[in-house]
Amino acid sequence: MSLNLERNSKWMEGSGPQADIVISSRIRLARNLKGMPFPNLMNEAQEVKVIRQVGQAIRAPGVFQAVGELRLQTLRELSPVERQILVEKHLISPDLAEGKGEKAVVLRDDEAISIMVNEEDHLRLQCLLPALMLHEAWRLADAADDALENELDFAFDQERGYLTACPTNVGTGLRASTMLHLPALVLTKQAGQVLTALTKVGVAVRGLYGEGTEAQGNIFQVSNQITLGRSEEEIINNLSAVTVRLADQEREARELLRKQNRWQLEDRVGRAYGILTNARILSSQEALQLLSDVRLGVEMKILRGLDQRLINQLMVRIQPAYLQFTAGKEMTPFERDVRRAAMVRELLAG
Amino acid sequence: MLCERCQERPASVHVTRIINGDKTELYLCQECAREMQPQLNFSIPKFLAGLLDYEPGLEVKAPPAGERCRECGLSYEQFHQTGRLGCPDCYHYLAARLDPLIRRIQGSSQHRGKVPRRAGGNLRVRREIERLRAQLQQLVEQEEFEKAAQVRDRIRDLENRLGEQGGGQ
Ligand SMILES: [Zn+2]
Ligand SMILES: [Zn+2]
Numbered sequence: 001m002s003l004n005l006e007r008n009s010k011w012m013e014g015s016g017p018q019a020d021i022v023i024s025s026r027i028r029l030a031r032n033l034k035g036m037p038f039p040n041l042m043n044e045a046q047e048v049k050v051i052r053q054v055g056q057a058i059r060a061p062g063v064f065q066a067v068g069e070l071r072l073q074t075l076r077e078l079s080p081v082e083r084q085i086l087v088e089k090h091l092i093s094p095d096l097a098e099g100k101g102e103k104a105v106v107l108r109d110d111e112a113i114s115i116m117v118n119e120e121d122h123l124r125l126q127c128l129l130p131a132l133m134l135h136e137a138w139r140l141a142d143a144a145d146d147a148l149e150n151e152l153d154f155a156f157d158q159e160r161g162y163l164t165a166c167p168t169n170v171g172t173g174l175r176a177s178t179m180l181h182l183p184a185l186v187l188t189k190q191a192g193q194v195l196t197a198l199t200k201v202g203v204a205v206r207g208l209y210g211e212g213t214e215a216q217g218n219i220f221q222v223s224n225q226i227t228l229g230r231s232e233e234e235i236i237n238n239l240s241a242v243t244v245r246l247a248d249q250e251r252e253a254r255e256l257l258r259k260q261n262r263w264q265l266e267d268r269v270g271r272a273y274g275i276l277t278n279a280r281i282l283s284s285q286e287a288l289q290l291l292s293d294v295r296l297g298v299e300m301k302i303l304r305g306l307d308q309r310l311i312n313q314l315m316v317r318i319q320p321a322y323l324q325f326t327a328g329k330e331m332t333p334f335e336r337d338v339r340r341a342a343m344v345r346e347l348l349a350g
Numbered sequence: 351m352l353c354e355r356c357q358e359r360p361a362s363v364h365v366t367r368i369i370n371g372d373k374t375e376l377y378l379c380q381e382c383a384r385e386m387q388p389q390l391n392f393s394i395p396k397f398l399a400g401l402l403d404y405e406p407g408l409e410v411k412a413p414p415a416g417e418r419c420r421e422c423g424l425s426y427e428q429f430h431q432t433g434r435l436g437c438p439d440c441y442h443y444l445a446a447r448l449d450p451l452i453r454r455i456q457g458s459s460q461h462r463g464k465v466p467r468r469a470g471g472n473l474r475v476r477r478e479i480e481r482l483r484a485q486l487q488q489l490v491e492q493e494e495f496e497k498a499a500q501v502r503d504r505i506r507d508l509e510n511r512l513g514e515q516g517g518g519q
Contacts, residue, residue, distance in 0.1 A: 155438030161461030163438040172463035229458025
């Protein structure tokens with residue numbers, strides 16, 4: 001296996017504009033090949049053909065010049081745990097990891113670029129960067145898309161734009177999203193209200209781990225709803241503006257907490273840190289909630305000597321597949337809880 | 351009329367579902383209606399497809415026509431069930447029913463974003479001409495005739511280029 005699953009992804013760096021609240025920015029482009037059914041109707045031979053064509057395209061000199069070296073990995077060659085790690089690092093979707101048939105993922109070394117092959121569309125090109133860097137992520141995705149388009153014939157229609165398996169993606173095929181940590185909005189009970197308001201300006205909101213579920217660790221993902229009739233820049237500008245506005249709202253809520261509930265706030269952060277550095281058994285849900293409190297402490301400079309990068313790494317490392325991978329064996333949920341606690345203690349003390 | 355679900359038995363039940371304030375109507379046979387009962391829950395593709403029934407000016411009471419994509423064979427009814435199209439050509443062959451749906455979901459039916467260099471060489475030129483025409487209009491209104499003349503010449507150049515290439519795709 002050519003993947004180095006233990007390395008940190010670019011998005012975990014934890015630095016950049018609005019990094020105190022915005023964890024990462026992602027651009028996804030849906031692209032399909034002309035003259036080929038969409039993945040839901042493809043047979044195995046066609047799936048293999050698409051993977052082969054993408055594999056050839058990424059080795060073209062033009063692609064290398066545009067975005068550097070990309071490597072293709074078929075999912076068949078990965079164990080279930082290895083696939084799950086790619087999900088936990090937000091590099092592929094659960095659908096791609098669990099799906100039947102011939103599928104592949106293309107990765108750049110720093111994991112800032114990933115391409116899912118044979119997910120809902122033939123190609124789902126993703127660029128994932130830390131903090132609020134949507135424009136940078138778009139420039140990278142655009143460059144990769146241009147270079148790939150030199151090698152592959154994408155299905156495109158003058159009226160309808162890029163043609164996709166689901167009409168909700170047609171047009172630009174662009175889904176831009178940002179991941180935000182909004183604990184103060186949740187604590188001050190404003191989150192629901194603020195996030196509902198967003199849906200009225202063409203922005204969709206969901207909790208990070210699973211659609212429709214409660215946001216775990218107070219992390220929310222916001223993304224554009226419309227993909228047709230607006231240019232990529234308009235979509236990205238709108239989402240950037242919404243993200244900045246949300247971050248401002250969160251900062252206001254934090255200042256309010258600092259003024260009105262300073263001791264409760266510092267107590268909460270301190271207790272979270274105390275539990276994380278002393279617990280012997282930690283479920284992933286508890287760990288995520290405590291990490292959210294510690295992150296808030298770091299972001300509000302209540303806790304010193306810790307940085308966002310470490311918290312981002314911990315958020316990935318506490319996940320079930322990653323834990324089992326680094327342990328080198330399958331574990332029961334209880335064994336995982338014990339190992340998770342040990343790992344968190346060690347990294348936070350380090 | 352046949353049942354919209356199984357396409358086999360005659361439809362005898364008219365089911366109206368209201369999900370988040372949006373109404374979906376289905377014509378089902380007795381058996382399918384019974385089977386559907388417990389799973390009348392929310393599904394995004396169906397929800398989207400259901401929006402079509404609300405398109406003003408569309409005759410929703412008519413039974414689904416049997417159009418199919420001539421490339422992959424997908425019928426509109428199959429799309430209605432899964433929310434997924436079969437191939438890029440579905441957009442062409444199922445356009446009569448898809449386009450209103452797309453307008454409904456997206457609020458627009460005209461792509462204004464990126465155009466691939468290869469597939470859209472002429473389209474790129476046409477977009478530029480559109481932009482210049484708007485500019486020309488503005489310049490004329492502002493009585494900036496000298497600048498307007500330059501823009502007009504640029505438009506002619508571009509139009510000639512399109513003409514030489516045959517003006518087609
Ligand atoms: Zn039936
Ligand atoms: Zn088709």
